[in-house]
Amino acid sequence: MPAYTMPPLPSDDKRWKIVNGTMRRHGYSRAALIETLHTAQSSFGYLDDVTIKFVAKSLRVPLSQAYGVVTFYHHFSLKPAGKHTCTVCTGTACYIKGADKLLAEAEKKLGVKAGQTTPDGQISLMTARCVGACGRAPVVLGDGELVGMVEPAQLLEKLEGWAAS
Amino acid sequence: MTNEELLQIAEQDKQERTSHPHELNVCMGTGCISQHSDKLKAALVQHASADGKCHVRQTGCMGLCAAGPLVVAEPAHTIYGHVQEADAAELVASLSAKPVKRLQVDLGKYFDGQHKVVLENSGHLDPEKIDEYIGLDGYQALVNALTQMEPVNVIDVIAKSGLRGRGGGGYPTGLKWSTVAKATGTIKYVICNGDEGDPGAFMDRSVLESDPQRVIEGMAIAAYAVGASKGYVYVRAEYPLAVSRINTALQQARRRGFLGNNICGTTFNFDIEVRLGAGAFVCGEETALIASIEGLRGQPRPRPPYPAVRGLFGQPTLINNVETFANVPPILRNGPEWFSSIGTERSKGTKVFALTGKITNTGLIEVPMGMTLRQIIFDIGGGVPDGHKFKAVQTGGPSGGCIPEEHLNLNVSYDALIGVGSMMGSGGMIVMDDTSCMVNVARFFMEFCMSESCGKCIPCRAGTAQMFTLLTKICDGEATHADLDLLVDLCDVVKNTSLCGLGMTAPNPVLSTLRYFKHEYLEHIDNKHCPAGVCACNNKAKSAAHAEVTA
Numbered sequence: 001m002p003a004y005t006m007p008p009l010p011s012d013d014k015r016w017k018i019v020n021g022t023m024r025r026h027g028y029s030r031a032a033l034i035e036t037l038h039t040a041q042s043s044f045g046y047l048d049d050v051t052i053k054f055v056a057k058s059l060r061v062p063l064s065q066a067y068g069v070v071t072f073y074h075h076f077s078l079k080p081a082g083k084h085t086c087t088v089c090t091g092t093a094c095y096i097k098g099a100d101k102l103l104a105e106a107e108k109k110l111g112v113k114a115g116q117t118t119p120d121g122q123i124s125l126m127t128a129r130c131v132g133a134c135g136r137a138p139v140v141l142g143d144g145e146l147v148g149m150v151e152p153a154q155l156l157e158k159l160e161g162w163a164a165s
Numbered sequence: 166m167t168n169e170e171l172l173q174i175a176e177q178d179k180q181e182r183t184s185h186p187h188e189l190n191v192c193m194g195t196g197c198i199s200q201h202s203d204k205l206k207a208a209l210v211q212h213a214s215a216d217g218k219c220h221v222r223q224t225g226c227m228g229l230c231a232a233g234p235l236v237v238a239e240p241a242h243t244i245y246g247h248v249q250e251a252d253a254a255e256l257v258a259s260l261s262a263k264p265v266k267r268l269q270v271d272l273g274k275y276f277d278g279q280h281k282v283v284l285e286n287s288g289h290l291d292p293e294k295i296d297e298y299i300g301l302d303g304y305q306a307l308v309n310a311l312t313q314m315e316p317v318n319v320i321d322v323i324a325k326s327g328l329r330g331r332g333g334g335g336y337p338t339g340l341k342w343s344t345v346a347k348a349t350g351t352i353k354y355v356i357c358n359g360d361e362g363d364p365g366a367f368m369d370r371s372v373l374e375s376d377p378q379r380v381i382e383g384m385a386i387a388a389y390a391v392g393a394s395k396g397y398v399y400v401r402a403e404y405p406l407a408v409s410r411i412n413t414a415l416q417q418a419r420r421r422g423f424l425g426n427n428i429c430g431t432t433f434n435f436d437i438e439v440r441l442g443a444g445a446f447v448c449g450e451e452t453a454l455i456a457s458i459e460g461l462r463g464q465p466r467p468r469p470p471y472p473a474v475r476g477l478f479g480q481p482t483l484i485n486n487v488e489t490f491a492n493v494p495p496i497l498r499n500g501p502e503w504f505s506s507i508g509t510e511r512s513k514g515t516k517v518f519a520l521t522g523k524i525t526n527t528g529l530i531e532v533p534m535g536m537t538l539r540q541i542i543f544d545i546g547g548g549v550p551d552g553h554k555f556k557a558v559q560t561g562g563p564s565g566g567c568i569p570e571e572h573l574n575l576n577v578s579y580d581a582l583i584g585v586g587s588m589m590g591s592g593g594m595i596v597m598d599d600t601s602c603m604v605n606v607a608r609f610f611m612e613f614c615m616s617e618s619c620g621k622c623i624p625c626r627a628g629t630a631q632m633f634t635l636l637t638k639i640c641d642g643e644a645t646h647a648d649l650d651l652l653v654d655l656c657d658v659v660k661n662t663s664l665c666g667l668g669m670t671a672p673n674p675v676l677s678t679l680r681y682f683k684h685e686y687l688e689h690i691d692n693k694h695c696p697a698g699v700c701a702c703n704n705k706a707k708s709a710a711h712a713e714v715t716a
Contacts, residue, residue: 029460030459030460031458031459031460031478032460033460033461034440034441034443034457034460035440035441035460037443038402038441038443059460061460065461068462069460069461069462072445072462072463072619073443073444073445073462073463074443074444074445075402075403075442075443075444076443090364091364091365092364092365092521092522092559092562092593092595092609092610093364093365093521093522093527093593093595095364095609096521096522096523096595096597096601096606097522097523128403129362129364129403129444129446129613129617130362130363130364130365130366130367130403131195131403131404132195132361132366132367132370132371132401132403132404133195133196133199133230133367134364134365134366134367134519134521134527134593134595135196135230135231135233135367135519135520135521135527135528135529136196136199136200136230136231136233136527137521137522137527139199145199146195146198146199147199148196148199148200
């Protein structure tokens with residue numbers, strides 16, 4: 001049986017080397033699939049077909065399995081995010097303290113539903129299950145930065161600032 | 166690393182601690198960093214470096230997240246809250262004079278009755294410095310176990326202490342360890358379950374952020390006891406700070422020789438890797454977690470065989486929660502009798518709870534098992550703010566239930582909570598007041614379980630969706646009594662026929678609210694009215710009335 005040939009890097013983008021590095025560190029073991037997807041997502045911001053195919057081939061995982069893993073876990077995204085990301089935590093503590101109202105206000109303001117990006121690609125509105133900062137509920141992550149005890153007016157102001165930038 | 170070397174490092178660290186007359190400990194947990202405690206720390210360092218009399222230390226969570234950012238001045242142990250960058254100069258200057266009254270926190274009874282075992286070092290050490298952990302008796306238990314004890318004796322100590330799994334199930338830890346020790350395999354694994362998917366709980370995040378070395382020590386002791394040589398810490402990707410702290414801690418532990426080959430000059434080899442979760446609640450279930458580490462979809466499989474016999478990559482695997490591992494070093498250090506003297510007859514030791522929701526002192530507490538809910542919520546937690554009335558406390562996350570006021574005198578333990586239709590869970594306690602509608606809360610949890618169901622078994626996949634539809638109907642004021650009966654039937658089916666814990670406990674929020682708050686369900690169905698004014702049925706009733714008037 002001929003030796004398995006590794007697929008070539010999809011392009012000369014340096015980020016592929018980072019992705020490949022993670023796989024090498026795990027000895028191209030199939031168990032490294034999720035770890036590799038984490039690296040790919042943090043390098044590229046999302047996972048497109050090219051990435052999933054490359055990772056699946058390199059790790060000798062069936063494409064169906066790789067796609068299954070990507071769609072199973074909430075953390076992985078198949079679409080690029082907007083320039084800014086607003087993540088409203090919808091954990092229980094935040095819910096009790098009015099996160100649903102925050103989300104509704106943000107949806108109304110941006111005209112998109114949770115999980116979508118505004119048509120101009122400026123802002124993505126996301127939800128998180130719980131970011132573990134329940135002591136400061138309700139919590140919103142603005143571009144990854146955690147803000148606690150958020151009032152609707154404060155959130156709308158932030159969104160307006162982003163839309164203008 | 167020998168015992169002498171360990172004591173030497175500890176001695177050095179103690180000297181360093183006394184080399185400054187004053188210390189300022191700044192909380193650098195996720196909660197306080199969100200209020201810019203990082204900038205505050207930089208400002209304090211800048212002012213403190215002027216006279217050299219004060220050492221500024223970053224520490225893990227101090228518990229009282231509501232009053233963040235927190236700073237503690239030692240040795241006077243003055244606790245300051247809501248400290249801003251601008252207050253830094255005043256705070257440093259006050260150290261040799263009187264404390265700053267304006268910034269002192271009114272603690273009430275917050276620390277009364279708390280008993281810190283797992284969190285004993287949180288707020289006292291820099292989580293990114295292993296030597297500070299060693300200075301506070303860290304790694305003594307591991308060195309002692311490796312050099313003085315046989316693995317079977319270690320298991321004996323844990324079994325005698327009465328420690329039970331802190332992840333929620335409450336399985337006796339000693340028994341689990343001895344099962345893995347007896348199992349045969351080419352290699353054995355130890356997994357630390359830090360997949361704290363339970364919304365409203367953040368104990369594991371806090372322990373990993375504040376005292377990561379303690380978890381590593383606990384895992385290494387466990388590995389020695391069961392004969393494992395490889396460990397994994399499975400942490401949620403949503404906790405970036407915890408991930409970075411545990412990675413730093415692992416590097417330092419390797420450098421100090423607590424991980425790697427021939428630890429402490431013995432034949433014991435053990436190393437730990439971090440695995441990131443990817444946002445799936447079901448991965449808190451042990452077989453799903455194992456699948457996730459193997460790079461597969463996080464779907465559970467039927468048990469037996471239990472992971473203790475056939476787990477990760479088909480080998481015997483020990484899985485314990487973060488808090489369980491964090492309890493191990495103090496038990497070995499102080500003896501099983503010390504540990505079993507805390508707590509109740511069947512639930513020993515302490516439990517860390519995350520107090521959140523409509524409560525004055527939100528944050529992290531650690532209390533001995535057996536304390537009443539009333540003490541926890543009204544004394545330590547400071548009660549419900551803004552003059553509202555307490556309605557229920559939710560424990561156990563989406564698998565637990567809501568406990569009403571009539572059971573507030575309940576002594577908190579694994580069995581007592583199950584007795585009132587809830588469960589310990591990982592330790593989230595969410596307090597609700599009269600502005601929360603219990604039907605709506607049940608619907609919230611069902612929506613959670615429905616979207617987190619992995620889809621492997623039908624009762625959970627289809628049952629949760631049907632229950633969610635029925636609960637939505639009730640909330641919207643469109644349900645009949647037949648719908649309520651169907652809901653109760655479905656609860657029974659899903660509970661008894663689901664594959665894993667997620668499905669088996671998914672009906673709990675509905676069952677417990679039906680048990681204690683049935684009148685709210687009936688009010689929604691009979692009068693199309695939501696007593697708390699949350700649900701959509703109120704608006705509908707209003708618009709119907711309006712339509713009648715205009716007609």
